Amino acid sequence: MPEYNSNDPYAVDIDKRISDIQSAMHERDIDVYLGSRIRTMSFITDAFVPWRSYIVIPAEGLPTIFTFVIDCARLLSETWMDEDHVRGYFGAGGAEQIDTIQYFIEEELDIKKGRLGYETGMATYTAEGWLTHYEFERFSEALPGFEFINAHDIVDGASLIKDEGTINRFREAGRIVDAGQRAAREAIENGGWKGMTETELGGIAALAMRREGSVSEWNFAGLNEISSGWRTGLGACTPPTTKEFAAGEALMFDLHAMFKLALGDHSHNYLLTPATERQRWHADNFVACVQFVADSYRAGTTPGDLITECGKFAEERGCADFILPGVEHGIGLFGDEWRVGASMDVPIPYWTDPDHVYQENEMVILAMQYAAAEDDVGFRYENPIVIKKDGCELTSKYPLAIEEIS
Amino acid sequence: MANFLYLSPEWAEEGHKRAVAELTPEKLHHVTSSMTNIYKNCPDGKEHYFHVAFEDGKVKAFETGEGEGPKGEFKIIADYETFAKISRAELGAVRALTSRKLTLRGNMAKALRLAPLVDKLNKILAGIPTDF
Numbered sequence: 001m002p003e004y005n006s007n008d009p010y011a012v013d014i015d016k017r018i019s020d021i022q023s024a025m026h027e028r029d030i031d032v033y034l035g036s037r038i039r040t041m042s043f044i045t046d047a048f049v050p051w052r053s054y055i056v057i058p059a060e061g062l063p064t065i066f067t068f069v070i071d072c073a074r075l076l077s078e079t080w081m082d083e084d085h086v087r088g089y090f091g092a093g094g095a096e097q098i099d100t101i102q103y104f105i106e107e108e109l110d111i112k113k114g115r116l117g118y119e120t121g122m123a124t125y126t127a128e129g130w131l132t133h134y135e136f137e138r139f140s141e142a143l144p145g146f147e148f149i150n151a152h153d154i155v156d157g158a159s160l161i162k163d164e165g166t167i168n169r170f171r172e173a174g175r176i177v178d179a180g181q182r183a184a185r186e187a188i189e190n191g192g193w194k195g196m197t198e199t200e201l202g203g204i205a206a207l208a209m210r211r212e213g214s215v216s217e218w219n220f221a222g223l224n225e226i227s228s229g230w231r232t233g234l235g236a237c238t239p240p241t242t243k244e245f246a247a248g249e250a251l252m253f254d255l256h257a258m259f260k261l262a263l264g265d266h267s268h269n270y271l272l273t274p275a276t277e278r279q280r281w282h283a284d285n286f287v288a289c290v291q292f293v294a295d296s297y298r299a300g301t302t303p304g305d306l307i308t309e310c311g312k313f314a315e316e317r318g319c320a321d322f323i324l325p326g327v328e329h330g331i332g333l334f335g336d337e338w339r340v341g342a343s344m345d346v347p348i349p350y351w352t353d354p355d356h357v358y359q360e361n362e363m364v365i366l367a368m369q370y371a372a373a374e375d376d377v378g379f380r381y382e383n384p385i386v387i388k389k390d391g392c393e394l395t396s397k398y399p400l401a402i403e404e405i406s
Numbered sequence: 407m408a409n410f411l412y413l414s415p416e417w418a419e420e421g422h423k424r425a426v427a428e429l430t431p432e433k434l435h436h437v438t439s440s441m442t443n444i445y446k447n448c449p450d451g452k453e454h455y456f457h458v459a460f461e462d463g464k465v466k467a468f469e470t471g472e473g474e475g476p477k478g479e480f481k482i483i484a485d486y487e488t489f490a491k492i493s494r495a496e497l498g499a500v501r502a503l504t505s506r507k508l509t510l511r512g513n514m515a516k517a518l519r520l521a522p523l524v525d526k527l528n529k530i531l532a533g534i535p536t537d538f
Binding site: 069072073087088090091093094095099100107 | 483500504505506507508510511513514515517
């Protein structure tokens with residue numbers, strides 16, 4: 001177990017993370033936990049685990065990760081775990097995923113029967129890492145003495161409130177994203193946007209952020225997400241296309257960075273000249289609504305409260321028809337980027353609980369979308385925030401504005 | 407010189423002698439590990455094992471016998487004929503693994519790292535005049 005170094009601003013308490021999970025396992029009488037989601041690997045190994053992996057957590061003792069054997073040495077060099085707890089699987093007799101883990105649980109941990117926690121559910125992005133139907137069936141056959149219990153909310157609950165080291169990592173990821181935004185702006189100003197595609201701009205920003213210390217633009221999502229023109233009118237800022245920027249269009253630059261698994265995420269918007277009065281009106285509405293929501297976040301509020309208040313504010317400005325419902329999404333370490341909260345008892349399973357009560361040092365992405373499809377214009381704002389007692393801290397410091405670029 | 411019978415006590419004694427003489431701690435990178443091969447479907451109808459252990463690169467155990475044998479860090483299970491073919495260089499160990507003729511139990515990543523050391527041992531054992 002790594003020593004917690006209080007002098008390291010980015011230190012995280014791995015011991016506490018594991019003991020929190022094991023305490024919850026004891027409460028539910030779970031003998032062994034089989035994690036398969038990316039976010040679970042990130043939270044426990046404190047390392048980048050991009051290949052399909054599984055982590056076995058006994059009720060007592062250290063966890064062991066199983067990853068594709070070709071990445072074992074790299075993972076071993078980055079995680080706190082030792083060689084005995086970083087295992088590989090490979091397409092060979094006794095060494096493939098199911099055989100390896102079955103043998104490990106039954107023969108090395110000597111747990112032949114009991115309750116096995118695993119991770120299943122749904123999400124908006126493919127690479128969440130839920131145990132597949134095939135894997136579930138194979139593990140069930142290989143471990144006949146076990147009752148399989150869906151228990152991913154154990155890890156979700158343990159990772160909800162961020163410690164100081166984690167928050168500092170997000171602050172640094174925010175600084176890196178801001179460097180990406182500055183590079184993006186420099187690339188498009190003074191006519192630089194002419195002939196430039198969304199994908200090219202995504203690459204320019206990626207290089208700038210890598211030079212500042214980012215290691216990924218989030219390969220579990222759409223990398224840097226850039227849109228322009230008609231697609232902004234849908235409020236969408238999904239993966240970039242080869243479309244070229246054009247005069248009179250709106251631009252959305254949603255940049256992703258990663259620093260020590262903390263996810264930097266800031267979406268900034270521009271209007272390419274000449275901007276119409278109608279575009280400017282939409283832009284000013286959006287900036288005002290984002291500012292209103294940023295000023296409203298604090299411990300004790302709920303997603304339901306915030307969307308209601310934002311709706312009233314937008315109504316007063318006459319732009320309620322253009323604000324898409326929702327002012328946030330969840331955020332955590334690499335692989336954790338969707339619903340708010342950890343409870344499985346929510347009105348719409350695997351979506352944000354509107355009644356979730358925010359606590360201090362919880363983090364979410366302040367995320368808002370504005371869609372004026374008939375005017376082919378829209379905007380998106382994203383910024384990871386730290387919930388405070390009386391407000392919130394924005395991790396990206398890039399100024400909130402929608403500038404006109406010529 | 408008469409051949410040694412594969413997996414017999416005499417074969418094990420000869421193998422032990424050769425391993426100690428030829429595998430220095432430096433050659434074995436001071437490894438500490440152990441391996442038990444389990445032979446299924448042997449000609450005598452019984453299950454046999456071959457167990458070898460190293461501590462800081464020195465041979466600490468080298469034995470054969472009936473049954474499952476001592477517990478090693480790695481357990482390799484196969485038919486007698488598969489092991490015999492590997493020993494006679496008629497079948498590659500990797501081919502045997504990927505075709506599921508051979509089952510490896512233990513830390514796969516570590517096994518791959520230690521594979522060159524096992525190759526050194528296998529070369530020495532292949533030099534023993536053996537009747538299968």
